[in-house]
Amino acid sequence: MTGPPRPASGPAGPDNPDFETGDLTGWTVLSGDAFAACPAGDHATGRHGAYHLCGADRGDAARGRVRSTSWTVAHDRLGFLIGGGWDPERLYVALVRDGDGAVLCRQTGPQGDEQVRIVWDTAPHRGEQVHLEVVDDAVGEWGHLHLDDVRVGDRITDDTGLTLPLLGRANQPVTGTDADRYAADPLRPQFHYTPFQGWINDPNGLIQWRGRHHLFSQAHPAVPLWDRMHWLHASGADPVRWRNEPVALVPPPPRTPADRSGIFSGCAVDDGGVLTLIYTVFTDTVAHPGAPEEVIGLATSTDGVTFRPEPEPVVAGPPPGSAAGWRDPKVFRDPADGSWTMVVGSGDGGRGRVHLYRSADLRAWAYRGVLFEGDPSTGPMWECPDLFPIGPDWVLIESSDDRVHWWVGTYDGTRFVPRTHGVLDGGPAFYAAQHYTDDAGRPLVIGWLGRWGAREPTRVGGWAGVQSITRELFVRPDGVLGSRPVAEVASLRGAPLPVPRGDALDLVVEGDDVTLRVRESAAEATVVRYAAGRLTLDTRRSGYGDGGVWSVPALPGPVRVLVDRSTIEVFAAGGEALTARIHPRYAESTGVGVTGARALTAWPMGSAWA
Numbered sequence: 001m002t003g004p005p006r007p008a009s010g011p012a013g014p015d016n017p018d019f020e021t022g023d024l025t026g027w028t029v030l031s032g033d034a035f036a037a038c039p040a041g042d043h044a045t046g047r048h049g050a051y052h053l054c055g056a057d058r059g060d061a062a063r064g065r066v067r068s069t070s071w072t073v074a075h076d077r078l079g080f081l082i083g084g085g086w087d088p089e090r091l092y093v094a095l096v097r098d099g100d101g102a103v104l105c106r107q108t109g110p111q112g113d114e115q116v117r118i119v120w121d122t123a124p125h126r127g128e129q130v131h132l133e134v135v136d137d138a139v140g141e142w143g144h145l146h147l148d149d150v151r152v153g154d155r156i157t158d159d160t161g162l163t164l165p166l167l168g169r170a171n172q173p174v175t176g177t178d179a180d181r182y183a184a185d186p187l188r189p190q191f192h193y194t195p196f197q198g199w200i201n202d203p204n205g206l207i208q209w210r211g212r213h214h215l216f217s218q219a220h221p222a223v224p225l226w227d228r229m230h231w232l233h234a235s236g237a238d239p240v241r242w243r244n245e246p247v248a249l250v251p252p253p254p255r256t257p258a259d260r261s262g263i264f265s266g267c268a269v270d271d272g273g274v275l276t277l278i279y280t281v282f283t284d285t286v287a288h289p290g291a292p293e294e295v296i297g298l299a300t301s302t303d304g305v306t307f308r309p310e311p312e313p314v315v316a317g318p319p320p321g322s323a324a325g326w327r328d329p330k331v332f333r334d335p336a337d338g339s340w341t342m343v344v345g346s347g348d349g350g351r352g353r354v355h356l357y358r359s360a361d362l363r364a365w366a367y368r369g370v371l372f373e374g375d376p377s378t379g380p381m382w383e384c385p386d387l388f389p390i391g392p393d394w395v396l397i398e399s400s401d402d403r404v405h406w407w408v409g410t411y412d413g414t415r416f417v418p419r420t421h422g423v424l425d426g427g428p429a430f431y432a433a434q435h436y437t438d439d440a441g442r443p444l445v446i447g448w449l450g451r452w453g454a455r456e457p458t459r460v461g462g463w464a465g466v467q468s469i470t471r472e473l474f475v476r477p478d479g480v481l482g483s484r485p486v487a488e489v490a491s492l493r494g495a496p497l498p499v500p501r502g503d504a505l506d507l508v509v510e511g512d513d514v515t516l517r518v519r520e521s522a523a524e525a526t527v528v529r530y531a532a533g534r535l536t537l538d539t540r541r542s543g544y545g546d547g548g549v550w551s552v553p554a555l556p557g558p559v560r561v562l563v564d565r566s567t568i569e570v571f572a573a574g575g576e577a578l579t580a581r582i583h584p585r586y587a588e589s590t591g592v593g594v595t596g597a598r599a600l601t602a603w604p605m606g607s608a609w610a
């Protein structure tokens with residue numbers, strides 16, 4: 001048994017809270033058989049002890065409800081491990097008041113079988129008699145839930161003795177400033193863009209327009225799972241501070257419940273003072289048989305807030321040689337003749353490619369052929385291509401195989417000829433990057449700190465997806481494309497810390513063989529190393545989610561590390577970058593450790609939402 005000693009007046013929490021009896025002792029089946037065969041089973045990772053309440057044994061179609069014994073709340077916190085599908089209406093653990101059946105808190109799963117430690121604030125319910133109910137009314141894919149290791153106390157720990165912070169949907173405040181609301185979730189970045197609720201992936205429509213920086217995101221508002229794509233919108237007076245704007249683009253109403261039609265990725269341009277968005281209109285052909293799957297659409301705005309989509313597509317379908325897909329238009333004015341030029345991502349025959357178009361008015365587009373094509377090493381379909389000049393060079397980027405690939409070369413208005421090639425970020429979480437040039441002429445880029453299929457433990461808070469810090473691009477004398485955090489990131493810094501510590505930090509470290517540990521406690525740490533010309537990021541002991549080791553060759557010099565709760569972005573002196581999502585478990589994981597450093601400076605970082 002776990003938790004503090006039980007008060008003489010009754011139990012402190014439910015009986016058999018960790019299912020280590022190996023059966024449902026203390027739990028009552030209210031209906032169905034989803035939990036009938038439990039708690040045997042081996043479906044969840046990160047569970048406690050040998051047994052857990054497993055809703056997967058009988059398959060996703062099984063439904064059921066179980067309840068715990070009752071107890072009188074005598075402590076401030078209740079914690080438990082949860083895994084399984086995300087569906088707050090049909091799949092959840094609830095704290096229920098015995099007297100009137102009121103649901104006091106509820107939590108759904110992370111849409112993953114890795115169990116995450118939820119902690120609720122039960123202080124407002126002290127003295128009330130309660131029980132837990134576990135509900136599985138979901139029958140589709142991910143229609144199952146796991147529960148384990150229920151603990152009550154004034155501080156929740158696990159076997160490490162470290163503190164599990166308040167985490168989960170019940171702790172998401174709905175009032176207060178954006179900065180307050182964004183601060184409440186220990187996994188939510190503070191100076192990176194995230195959606196308050198719901199899912200985001202690619203950054204879209206990046207532009208500085210009438211002075212303000214605009215960041216749109218591929219988004220499924222309210223639900224932290226990819227589905228019918230909208231364009232979420234934020235803007236800022238600089239490229240690191242954001243203010244939420246109304247949703248900019250909304251897909252048509254679904255024809256069937258499974259209709260996934262949506263507005264896919266695209267770009268923004270200023271057309272004579274009109275903010276113009278050009279994007280992929282994706283139609284789910286299961287729900288709309290015979291419709292073209294991908295066309296290119298356009299919407300305009302004169303105030304930068306409200307967007308009016310035009311009814312007809314500006315390009316009604318792909319050119320030949322697009323068997324693997326055709327999407328993600330990116331438009332720019334050709335500096336040579338001022339005409340509008342558009343690149344569109346595609347692929348055929350196992351090779352990614354970029355199609356080229358020209359227009360005088362953004363409405364009528366002439367197809368000009370294949371701008372550039374890869375070999376099989378860069379994947380069969382190129383997403384989010386972008387073509388732009390940096391000084392005398394032309395740069396082409398595209399996203400495929402979980403990476404942003406770049407080429408530096410020449411462009412003659414028809415073809416792109418590369419000179420050098422590489423990957424913009426060697427980590428596991430930098431994808432679908434888009435470039436824009438700001439009013440100061442700086443080539444900037446933002447990428448999605450994600451990867452298709454990655455675990456997203458933040459879903460327990462109702463959100464998933466982070467955009468990178470705005471990065472400035474540069475072409476090195478050796479032709480390599482590098483990136484570094486845009487200068488304004490430094491304006492979010494507080495005074496340098498005498499003792500480095502925190503969960504939102506900007507760090508600069510120097511040394512010939514230097515190791516830096518961040519988000520460190522006795523049980524976990526994220527490790528950055530620069531030695532022998534290599535930059536390495538190790539997230540195997542970073543907490544929940546995917547872990548791994550990533551490494552790139554890198555030039556000597558200061559290493560810059562941006563830590564923001566559940567993100568880490570590392571930049572070496574030559575513009576090499578490694579980015580990952582990390583999901584530390586413990587409140588104590590704010591330590592910074594260093595060995596082999598000639599110098600280390602650490603600044604606490606403020607909120608992007610201030």
Ligand code: FRU
Pocket residue numbers: 201202218229264265280327328383384432
């Ligand atoms: C890249 C991508 C794009 C597409 C969008 C859909 O991550 O697959 O090709 O437009 O995401 O959300």
